[in-house]
Amino acid sequence: MDKRKEEKILLYNFSDEEYLNQISGIFKALRIQVVILKPEDYCQKIGYLLKLPGFSVVERDEDKDFDFNHEVLVFYNIKNKRLDEVLKKLRNADIEIIYKAVVTPLNRFWSLERLCLSIQKEHGYILEQKSKNE
Template sequence: MKRKEQALLYGFNDEERIRAVRKALDRTSVPSRILPPEAHHQKVGYLIGMKGFRVTPPDEDEEDFVFPHEVLILDKIKGKRLDEVLAALAAAVSPGVQYKTVVTPFNTFWTLRRLCETMQKEHGALAERDSKKED
């Protein structure tokens, strides 16, 4: 069975923001699912329902993972359709969701934790670059 468009929400704690994001996604006909905090050790491929991925038991030695940001993962949404979904989210949610990503052939093999940490590093690098431009 072919996967369809979907959005995964991780780290959303404010019910009002969850409703606003889900309402914007509903308006664009994108189904959404909220991931539990303990999903961080699962592969992205498993979380989106890709064939060949299985649940990963937590690593006994793994330290607790607390990611203080909301994360929106968009699957099977590309091009103009992606622009449409992002515009609907921007219009409905203020401040916007800072950490957004699309599923790629590469990040399907990453854990959700690695995806979050990579986005955080990229955002930090972009913020540093932008602050240097302002000087």
């Protein structure tokens, strides 16, 4: 398989091992590579976490911590109908992960922390719009 087209999922902040195994099993059945991230990976660039060429490790600032309490799912090389198929499989398994993102040419250069905060801000905006419309 062409490495550039390899489908991957980054999973961050999943603390329930059974739940994590269930989610990983769904992706593995779909032949999607699962990358389970560690809490300290928050400072790494998305491209590095995906093992893309041109990215290197970022030294973590020991004095800094990232307090983020949400499970995050990041899709890489999963688009259009394939993304719809993956999301449907998750829904059918009663798995609801609110914080999701797709890797783009821009956000691959972001740190995981920046991506998480961006998703959180976007989600807050969507909730705000929903409450205004009700």
